[in-house]
Amino acid sequence: MTDLLRTPLHALHVELGGKMVGFAGYDMPVQFPAGIMVEHAHTREKAGLFDVSHMGQALLTGASMADIAAAFETLVPMDVAGLAEGRQRYGLFLNPEGGILDDLMFANRGDHLYVVVNAACKTADIARMKAALEPGVVVTTVTDRALLALQGPQAEHVLSGLNAAVLDMGFMDVATLSLDGVDCWVSRSGYTGEDGFEISVPERHAEPLARLLLNHEDVMPIGLGARDSLRLEAGLCLYGHDIDETTLPAEAGLGWAIQKARRAGGARAGGFPGAREVLAQLADGPARRRVGLRPEGRAPMREGVELFAEPEGGAPVGTITSGGFGPTVGGPVAMGYVPAGLSGEGTRLYGELRGKRLPVTVTALPFVAARFKR
Amino acid sequence: MKYTEEHEWLLEDGDLVVVGITEHAAEQLGDVVFVELPEVGAEVTKDDEIVVIESVKAASDILAPLDGEIVEVNEALADNPGLVNEDAEGEAWFFKIKPSDLGPMDDYMDESAYKKFIA
Numbered sequence: 211m212t213d214l215l216r217t218p219l220h221a222l223h224v225e226l227g228g229k230m231v232g233f234a235g236y237d238m239p240v241q242f243p244a245g246i247m248v249e250h251a252h253t254r255e256k257a258g259l260f261d262v263s264h265m266g267q268a269l270l271t272g273a274s275m276a277d278i279a280a281a282f283e284t285l286v287p288m289d290v291a292g293l294a295e296g297r298q299r300y301g302l303f304l305n306p307e308g309g310i311l312d313d314l315m316f317a318n319r320g321d322h323l324y325v326v327v328n329a330a331c332k333t334a335d336i337a338r339m340k341a342a343l344e345p346g347v348v349v350t351t352v353t354d355r356a357l358l359a360l361q362g363p364q365a366e367h368v369l370s371g372l373n374a375a376v377l378d379m380g381f382m383d384v385a386t387l388s389l390d391g392v393d394c395w396v397s398r399s400g401y402t403g404e405d406g407f408e409i410s411v412p413e414r415h416a417e418p419l420a421r422l423l424l425n426h427e428d429v430m431p432i433g434l435g436a437r438d439s440l441r442l443e444a445g446l447c448l449y450g451h452d453i454d455e456t457t458l459p460a461e462a463g464l465g466w467a468i469q470k471a472r473r474a475g476g477a478r479a480g481g482f483p484g485a486r487e488v489l490a491q492l493a494d495g496p497a498r499r500r501v502g503l504r505p506e507g508r509a510p511m512r513e514g515v516e517l518f519a520e521p522e523g524g525a526p527v528g529t530i531t532s533g534g535f536g537p538t539v540g541g542p543v544a545m546g547y548v549p550a551g552l553s554g555e556g557t558r559l560y561g562e563l564r565g566k567r568l569p570v571t572v573t574a575l576p577f578v579a580a581r582f583k584r
Numbered sequence: 585m586k587y588t589e590e591h592e593w594l595l596e597d598g599d600l601v602v603v604g605i606t607e608h609a610a611e612q613l614g615d616v617v618f619v620e621l622p623e624v625g626a627e628v629t630k631d632d633e634i635v636v637i638e639s640v641k642a643a644s645d646i647l648a649p650l651d652g653e654i655v656e657v658n659e660a661l662a663d664n665p666g667l668v669n670e671d672a673e674g675e676a677w678f679f680k681i682k683p684s685d686l687g688p689m690d691d692y693m694d695e696s697a698y699k700k701f702i703a
Contacts, residue, residue, distance in 0.1 A: 246640040247615040330591075414690055435614070508618045508665070510638050533639050535617035542618075564636065 213333040217263035218356040218413040226229050226431050233434055234329035236264040241433040249436035250537040251403055254578070257362035260422050262401075266332025267352035267410060270323040270343065273421070278323050281347045282316070283431075285339065287459070287482045289469035293318045298382045298397050303335060304461060308484025308491070309455035310462065311338070313447065316398060324384070324395060326357070326518035328449045355395075355567045356416035361406030361440075363581065364428040369396075369407055372422070376407065381582040390419055400508065401437065402443025403580045442543060443536045443574030444503060451513055452500060452531045452545055454507055458488055461496035461547070463575070499553040502546040502575040503530065505568060510535050510542040511561045517546060518560045521567050527552060530561065536577055544570070586689055587698035591645070593673055594692060600680045601689070602648060605637070608702050610672035613639040616665045616675055621657040622679060635678050637668070649692070652683035655686060 214237040223230065228239030238261070241249065252258055259354045279290040284300045293299050298317035305311050309319050312331040317324045328333040332509040339349045360369055370374045372389045376396065379385060384397040395410035397450030411419050438448070453462045471477045474489050482488075505511045511533045516526040544561075552559065555574050560567035586594040591609035595602040610616070618638035628634050628648040635646035657679045661667055667676040683689075693701060 241614060245615050247666075417630070439640060508662075509620065509636075510618060510643070512643070535638070537640070 218416040220262045221434040232355040239433040246435040257364040260359040263356040266327040270348040288355040289471040304484040308458045315483035348420040401442040460491040483510040502573040505542040586692035604677040616668040650683040652681045656680040693695040
């Protein structure tokens with residue numbers, strides 16, 4: 211395990227009693243002594259502090275924002291040119307068949323784009339951006355900043371104690387704000403379904419800032435275990451599980467992320483990898499869809515559980531791509547892919563668990579309503 | 585009390601053996617959210633997987649430590665799986681088995697051997 215990388219908060223995690231595990235090449239806390247159930251509930255009720263420094267941060271610079279946006283639009287099916295300064299958007303990298311290579315966040319920070327990608331994909335993502343965009347647009351990996359997430363209904367109250375300007379930020383706004391005397395890149399976003407912030411902070415200031423936030427009585431450190439149960443209840447995709455190279459945006463329920471300007475008939479329709487396949491599936495409707503699933507009873511159904519239309523016999527019609535116990539829901543929750551004809555809310559399917567088929571019901575996502583500040 | 589390498593504790597109670605998981609195991613599992621118990625009256629063979637335990641992190645199971653008949657299960661765990669985290673070596677016993685032969689109990693670890701095993 212000596213070859214695992216460490217984030218700038220590693221020593222703090224160990225000091226706080228974090229149970230450390232390897233994740234995407236990093237030694238990360240899966241939980242703290244309070245445990246996943248308590249951490250999950252605390253984030254939904256008050257505020258949780260997450261270390262997401264393992265994720266990749268990059269800056270895209272060029273002659274002008276128009277040039278950068280035009281270049282980035284050749285890589286993602288999003289409306290980048292139409293993204294206002296100080297705003298962030300969800301994005302997707304696609305392969306030539308339209309399969310999803312990674313999901314990401316990108317923000318217009320005036321004279322550059324700030325991009326955050328998944329830890330496990332970051333090397334490939336950076337290489338892909340460099341190959342496609344340079345030399346016209348320069349891709350710089352940010353290696354000297356940590357990334358914290360402060361999530362939960364009390365996040366605004368806690369962070370506004372350090373800088374009242376966060377009160378003026380709405381969901382998906384970004385700004386450079388001084389926190390504890392240090393310039394941080396703050397976005398009002400997250401991965402829990404709760405209101406909250408993601409904070410890019412110079413690495414040497416990461417631990418003092420984390421300690422300052424944790425000193426607030428409403429803030430508790432949260433590990434990767436609760437991060438996963440929170441995002442699952444929020445119906446958010448985990449790359450490599452709910453979406454991957456074999457899933458296209460429409461079937462993954464991510465068609466909303468492709469703005470009008472990039473769709474058929476839009477001002478800048480197509481022009482991204484897999485455009486033909488992606489736009490055709492958006493127009494025609496996918497043959498299968500990602501849906502929410504509620505298993506009956508208490509037994510969690512996890513990734514890989516096969517789904518059947520009938521209680522006995524027949525071939526599987528789909529598979530669960532993430533699942534587990536939803537602490538706020540108070541029972542098992544899952545997501546998976548099923549044929550479009552079986553994707554209607556209330557459709558009864560069966561998940562095969564340890565040789566037994568147990569009923570599951572197709573359910574609207576998210577399982578727990580989002581509470582973003584619009 | 586005896587202990588298995590699968591982190592079960594075994595307590596002889598007359599001609600029965602009460603079975604649970606150790607505090608060490610409960611801590612490793614994390615918050616337990618689901619327990620599936622065997623049927624009362626089931627005849628089991630040593631190493632049969634007879635209990636499923638799901639925590640927020642993962643699924644695992646308990647193996648039958650002895651050949652015998654399941655004579656009682658702890659129904660409280662079905663309604664309150666979190667009991668495993670609260671009192672693993674007390675209230676949160678899983679089942680009572682009537683072994684066909686108590687002899688194999690001698691092969692299991694005593695407390696000091698188990699403590700060394702998990703150290």
